[in-house]
Amino acid sequence: xxxSPAQSPAPAGAAEGWQAEVDELRRRRAMAERLxxxxxxxxHHGAGRLTIxxxxxxxxxxxxxREVGKxxxxxxxxxxxxxxxxxxxPYVMGLASLDGRPVAVGxxxxxxxxxxxxxGDRKKGGQGGFVEDMAFQYRIPLINLxxxxxxxxxxxxxxxxxxxxxxxxxxxSVALLGTVPVVSAVMGTAAGGPAGRAILxxxxxxxxxxxxxxxxxxxVVQRSLGQRIDxxxxxxxxxxxxxxxxxxxxxADEAECFGMIRRFLGYLPQNVWExxxxxxxxxxxxxxxxxxxxxxxxxxxxxxDMRRLLRLVMDRDSLxxxxxxxxxxxxxxxxxxxxxxxxxxANNPMFYGGAIDVKAARKQIHFIxxxxxxxxxxxxxxxxxxxxxxxxAEAAATLxxxxxxxxxALQATVPIFTVVVGKCYGMAGMATTDKNGxxxxxxxxxxxxxxxxxxxxxxAAFRREIAAAADPAAREREIEAGLKAVASPMRxxxxxxxxxxxxxxxxxxxxxxxxxxxxxxxxxxxGPKPKYGVGP
Amino acid sequence: xxTYEVKAEVTGSVWKIVAAVGQxxxxxxxxxxxxxxxMEIPVVAEDGGRVEAIRVEEGAPVAEGQVVAVMAG
Numbered sequence: 001x002x003x004s005p006a007q008s009p010a011p012a013g014a015a016e017g018w019q020a021e022v023d024e025l026r027r028r029r030a031m032a033e034r035l036x037x038x039x040x041x042x043x044h045h046g047a048g049r050l051t052i053x054x055x056x057x058x059x060x061x062x063x064x065x066r067e068v069g070k071x072x073x074x075x076x077x078x079x080x081x082x083x084x085x086x087x088x089x090p091y092v093m094g095l096a097s098l099d100g101r102p103v104a105v106g107x108x109x110x111x112x113x114x115x116x117x118x119x120g121d122r123k124k125g126g127q128g129g130f131v132e133d134m135a136f137q138y139r140i141p142l143i144n145l146x147x148x149x150x151x152x153x154x155x156x157x158x159x160x161x162x163x164x165x166x167x168x169x170x171x172x173s174v175a176l177l178g179t180v181p182v183v184s185a186v187m188g189t190a191a192g193g194p195a196g197r198a199i200l201x202x203x204x205x206x207x208x209x210x211x212x213x214x215x216x217x218x219x220v221v222q223r224s225l226g227q228r229i230d231x232x233x234x235x236x237x238x239x240x241x242x243x244x245x246x247x248x249x250x251x252a253d254e255a256e257c258f259g260m261i262r263r264f265l266g267y268l269p270q271n272v273w274e275x276x277x278x279x280x281x282x283x284x285x286x287x288x289x290x291x292x293x294x295x296x297x298x299x300x301x302x303x304x305d306m307r308r309l310l311r312l313v314m315d316r317d318s319l320x321x322x323x324x325x326x327x328x329x330x331x332x333x334x335x336x337x338x339x340x341x342x343x344x345x346a347n348n349p350m351f352y353g354g355a356i357d358v359k360a361a362r363k364q365i366h367f368i369x370x371x372x373x374x375x376x377x378x379x380x381x382x383x384x385x386x387x388x389x390x391x392x393a394e395a396a397a398t399l400x401x402x403x404x405x406x407x408x409a410l411q412a413t414v415p416i417f418t419v420v421v422g423k424c425y426g427m428a429g430m431a432t433t434d435k436n437g438x439x440x441x442x443x444x445x446x447x448x449x450x451x452x453x454x455x456x457x458x459x460a461a462f463r464r465e466i467a468a469a470a471d472p473a474a475r476e477r478e479i480e481a482g483l484k485a486v487a488s489p490m491r492x493x494x495x496x497x498x499x500x501x502x503x504x505x506x507x508x509x510x511x512x513x514x515x516x517x518x519x520x521x522x523x524x525x526x527g528p529k530p531k532y533g534v535g536p
Numbered sequence: 537x538x539t540y541e542v543k544a545e546v547t548g549s550v551w552k553i554v555a556a557v558g559q560x561x562x563x564x565x566x567x568x569x570x571x572x573x574x575m576e577i578p579v580v581a582e583d584g585g586r587v588e589a590i591r592v593e594e595g596a597p598v599a600e601g602q603v604v605a606v607m608a609g
Contacts, residue, residue, distance in 0.1 A: 301576050328545065352546050353573035385573060455574070 024083070025071075032070045032088045036111030044111050048210045049188060050254050052092045052109045055145050059258040060096035060105060067094040068134070069124045090115045090148070091124040093131040098262050101270060102138070106131035107145030110188050115148030119158070127168045127193060132176060139271035141181040143261060144201065149217070150192025168193070173200040178373065178528055181268040183261050186211045186247060187254065189231060202370055203264050203322065204247045207257050208237040213247060245326035245359060263320055267334040267341045268374050272528050275375050275519070281339030283316045285512040292504035296383075296421055296446040303349035306331055309421070310346055310381065313508045315339065322367055327359035329388070332367035334376070338512040340519065342417075343371035345432070346381035349422065356428045357388035358396045361405040364431075368405070372412040373529060375522045377515055380432040382447075383422030403536045406431040411533070413525060415518040417511060418442070420489075420498070424449040442500045442510065447489045449498075454483050539588055542581050542605040544598045548572025553594055555605070559587050567605045570598055585609015 035041055035051055044051060050058065056065055072089040090113055093106025106125040108115030123129040125144075135142035156162050176182050177200060184201035190213045198204050198213055206213060214235035221227050221234065233239065237250040251257035269276050289312040295304055310319055310333065318336040328351040333344045345364060347354030356364070371378050387393070387402045409416070409431045416434035420443040424432065429449060433439055450457075458480050459466065469475035492498045502510055551571040555561055563584035570577045581587075585607040592604045 301574060303575050303577055349575060350545075350577060353575040353577075355573050 027083070028071050028086055031086045032073070035088060035109055036090075036113075040111035049110070049147070051111060052107045052145060052147065055107060055187060055254065055258075056092065056094075056096065056105055058255060059143070059145070059261060060098060060103070061100065064097040065094055065105075066096065067092065068130060069093065072118075072120055072124060088112055089118045089120060089124055091118065091126070091129070093125050093129070095134065098141075098265055101140075101265075103141045103143055103265070104131050104135035104138070105143040105145065107187065108148035108194065110147045115188070115194075116150070123168065127170050127197065128172045132172045135180050135182075136172060136176055139180055139273065141183065141265055141268070141270060142176060143265075144182070144184040144197055146184055146186050146190045146194045146198050147188030148194040149189060150194050150196075170196065170200060173197055176200075177202065178272065180271045181265060181374065183264060185257055185261060186213045187257070189213075189217065189235075191215065191217045198247065202268075202373070203249070205249045205251055205257055205260055205264075206237050206241060206247045207254055208250045208252055210254075212236050213240050241323075242325040245323060245362060248323045248326075249321075250325070264334070267320065267336075267376070272373060272375075273526055275522055275526055276341035278341070279336065279339045281315055281336065283318075285338045286509045288505035288508065289313075290505065292507065295504070296444065298446075300422075300448075303353070305350070306346050306348050306381065306383070310335070310344060313337075313381075313511070314342075314344065319344070322370075323363050327357070327361075327363035329354055329357055329360035330364050332363055335379075337379075337508065337515055340512075340515050341376050342511075342515055343367060343376045343378045344381065345378060347384040347422075349383050352388060354384050354423070355386060355388040356384060356398070356402055356405065357393060358398050358401045361398070361401040364405045365401075365408045368408045368412050372414050375414060375526055377415045377417065377518055377522065378412065379511060379515075380416065380418045382418060382420045382424045382429065382432045384425065384428045384432065385423050386426035386428050400536055402428060407535050410436055411531060413437075413529065415515075415521060416440075417514060419507060419511070420444065420447040420449065421504070422446055422448070426451060440514070441498050442502050443489050443493075443498050444504045444507075445489065445501060446504075447498075447501075448487060449489070449492070450487060454480055454487065458483065539606055539608050540583065540585075541603045542567050542579060542607060544568075544570055544579050544600060544602050544604050546570060546572040546577055547598065547600045548577065549597050550592045550594050550604075551576055553590060553592070554578075555581075555587050555590070557587050557590055561585060561587060561607070567607075568592060570604075579604050581605070581607050581609075583607070583609055 041051055073086040075086045076084040078084055090109040092109055096103055096105050125131045182201040184198040184204045186198050186206035188211055190198055195213050212231045212235035218229055218231050240246040241250040251260055292312055295309050315336040319333045321333045329348055331346040331348050335342055335344045388398050406427055418433045418441040433441055458476055462479050466472045466476050489501055493501050548570040551569040553568045555567045561581050561584050564580050565584055566578040566580050568579050570579055588606040588608045590605050592598055
């Protein structure tokens with residue numbers, strides 16, 4: 001046997017074979033299982049958080065975790081070169097399965113030096129780590145369970161020099177976004193690189209109350225700006241999810257978070273060369289809900305519950321909303337119809353009448369890109385009066401970000417089905433149709449459209465005529481009534497300007513049939529989608 | 537039993553006050569209606585309860601996030 005510092009000498013009188021080494025292997029593995037030791041684990045539990053090993057166990061199929069790099073860490077030896085202990089590297093990762101499908105999964109171990117970076121010959125996780133490479137090379141989804149603050153100035157001391165930003169760069173993280181699904185779950189406090197990776201994902205989630213995410217934490221903020229702020233106010237879910245939309249969804253606790261990750265990946269293919277998984281559907285595709293007939297009020301000033309409408313049309317319990325608490329003017333949801341995955345984008349009349357503001361536009365852009373990347377056809381349920389108006393909206397660059405949502409829709413190559421249930425006006429309305437594809441739009445009898453709503457347009461377009469009338473107000477109402485009669489959706493259908501008007505109760509059967517027919521096209525188009533051009 | 541605030545989700549003007557102080561409201565019940573973007577947007581008490589106070593007046597402007605009522609429940 002060749003003694004080396006990494007191996008303990010074989011005990012005297014050891015039997016033939018490698019039992020001694022295998023015993024040592026077992027010891028080393030047990031040390032890895034201890035994480036940062038009982039006290040650190042207890043502190044971590046005390047903060048209401050699970051350890052990385054408990055997280056992986058809670059997320060993946062039972063018994064499916066096949067760890068990679070379990071022996072990595074900092075070994076300590078006695079003078080005779082016998083192993084005393086190994087402090088494990090603060091990252092645990094490997095191969096596992098979710099509902100029988102392989103995934104690469106990993107996360108920082110906060111109980112070892114707060115999950116800060118560790119320098120071995122090769123990185124296990126983080127930017128350019130083995131777990132990212134495995135997801136990329138095997139074309140399987142990546143799940144980041146993030147609980148770390150990234151770099152520390154102490155690394156300057158350790159290395160003897162300051163590392164240039166990007167030595168451990170995001171190039172692999174970015175390449176993954178065009179290749180396989182990437183999910184990031186912020187499970188603790190994330191700043192720096194780990195926070196960056198939380199964002200470089202197709203979908204991100206954090207835990208309310210026990211996780212925070214920011215570019216820099218409270219001590220840096222206080223030094224830079226003199227602001228005293230605690231980490232929950234700076235980067236808790238209320239700010240990062242609800243107000244800023246930095247992270248997509250929030251879970252009530254870690255267990256719910258794992259369920260959401262599993263749910264999200266259930267709608268996605270393993271990689272961009274495959275199609276999203278269809279499921280057998282026991283919800284009849286010809287189910288026609290009576291409630292759809294009067295869900296849109298005749299009084300167009302009255303809003304209605306768009307989420308209820310979606311539940312009535314899509315497969316039962318199949319809706320999974322992305323960013324439910326951000327950009328509320330639009331609802332973006334993965335869903336199934338007839339068992340096939342679709343991405344639903346629906347305007348929400350309860351929030352500013354469904355007018356697209358910057359937040360809603362950002363949300364819509366991301367969702368369109370997500371669905372386009374993974375060959376998920378889009379279904380628009382349209383009731384949009386246009387872009388949000390007013391000084392605040394202009395100051396927030398609604399026009400620019402709104403036009404970027406138009407750009408995103410026009411770059412998408414997945415089939416888009418458009419169901420106009422209410423208003424469809426202006427550029428925001430145009431962005432709901434498949435102008436580069438079949439441009440297939442059906443409308444409910446409650447639909448109305450144009451370049452702008454008649455009420456707003458009459459006063460401007462017929463200004464002189466109205467001013468010259470004996471009773472200007474009456475003349476304005478008269479012109480409005482006349483235009484409205486001509487603006488009936490049935491007349492546009494006569495001109496084949498909209499492909500059909502349907503009974504709202506037929507929506508499910510109708511959509512299901514066309515989504516089914518589009519599957520062949522989706523198969524042909526499967527693969528990576530390069531994007532060219534400059535978005536506004 | 538505690539109190540909680542009901543906030544307007546949208547900027548606009550108070551179109552109608554629907555619930556009265558002291559009234560018991562079902563979860564999701566409408567407290568006031570705000571007119572915004574030519575729509576009548578209900579502002580609801582998510583968890584229901586008894587109306588402790590109404591903090592707005594009909595016709596008055598209301599801002600996104602402004603407290604319109606306080607509920608006990």
